[in-house]
Amino acid sequence: MENRIEWYLEYEIQYNRPGLLGDISSLLGMLSINIVTINGVEDSRRGMLLLCNSEDQINRLKSILDTMDTIRVTKLRLPKLRDRLAVRHGRYIHSDIDDKKTFRFVRGELGLLVDFMAELYKKEGHKLIGIRGMPRVGKTESIVAASVCANKRWLFVSSTLLKQTVRSQLIKDEYDQENLFIIDGIVSTRRANEKHWQLIREVMRIPSTKVVEHPDIFVQQTEYSLDDFDYIIELRSNEEEEITYESQVKPGFSEDDGFSMFDF
Template sequence: MEKIEVYLEYEIHKNRPGLLGDVASLLGMMSINIITINGVENQRRGMLLLINNEEDINRLRSVLETIVNIQVTKLRKPKLRDRLAVRHGRYIQRDADDKKTFRFVRDELGLLVDFMAELYKKPGHKLIGIRGMPRVGKTESIVASSVCASKRWVFVSSTLLKQTVRSQLADDERGEEHIYIIDGIVSTRRSSEKHWQLVREIMRTSTTKVVEHPDIFVQQTEYSLEDFDYIIELRNDQDEEITYEVVDSVDTGFSTFDFN
């Protein structure tokens, strides 16, 4: 019988020597294997477990409730955020009101790259928007996560090295193994109709598309933020405000915001 993978997370009310050993011993007596363990979010510890059956999950919950100084906060089939929390020792911050918006700061680039790589690995259409101020690491994170996911990246529009505005793709730049990167500012402010024909063609494909500056992208197109499956916000620190005030409304020349 195939075992079930389960995520266990508990909050430590009072840490004492041997507490982790007590939990590990309990799991061992129940023939539950620990795959990964790590501290997550302050006084919480997370574990990925292999459990024999659904009944053992309920038994484990009942037994854990008898251990003094801990409180079980999660016992479920692992979600992507659970796996990354155990791997990196911290949780991805998610917007309380908009569940598809995830927030990162610059010192969490490793976590961000891992998160995006896991999204890329899922087959089918995905539209991902990424917000952030200049030089915070948006484009670099997109490319690095493509490498981690063993995907090829294609710049449809960009200012990473020089201004890029594509109007066609080569035959070897098509397919689900590609990640298509669109700069929302360049595409809406400095592009031709042929470029937009290509953008619309790519948007209709069953592939992953990543749009930098999605708020600008939707201002002058038929697309809306509702079309995005994920919105990622990347800041230098938690208090930084992402603003587009420095973007020129004129379609000639570069604004300081264009370079990242």
């Protein structure tokens, strides 16, 4: 018996007449292709995860769909992560036209963002993820929520979530490659000492997931560059919001203005 294969079908509705979905479902049934999940994605488009026994079934399906004037097939491929999330949430993750590793979200899409990051966390091995955004837009909360969804233990190497924290050591079990390490780029580059940077270099060598808030600031005074990042996530309050650092990075501040240093 052949292994069953999942495919992603997405089509744009050209003429939304009654019974259109029923006709497509009947066609899939005649070709012995099962519908796993279906949802509307991006306005007049509909996405489906399909399950079939062979690529020949998919080729036959495409040849028939191409003759239908009521729809236009936009995607028919082995499903990518973005396809699965589009069907699950009913909307697509938007990536930068010029930089395909940059993905954009607005605050109203936090559920989609958390799901996306959780799927990234589940992948084994080293991953370096940067997340940009203005204060109080939900960056750290989304990182932590995704850790919970992915069943990962998270560790703050530097953070401002509860109080500003910088670590210079980890205890033995915290070096586990299953852990998720969170770094605040502004705190680390503006307020940390050499012990902290030694720890960051150690963390970077662990084959695990690292998430850096404010990656642009992080790379300014380090040996790392944006090319080292596997994914860049941008989170905005709305689509028009510009991400700037003038209000987030204040020159001349010291460790006396409410800053706590933690050495473990």
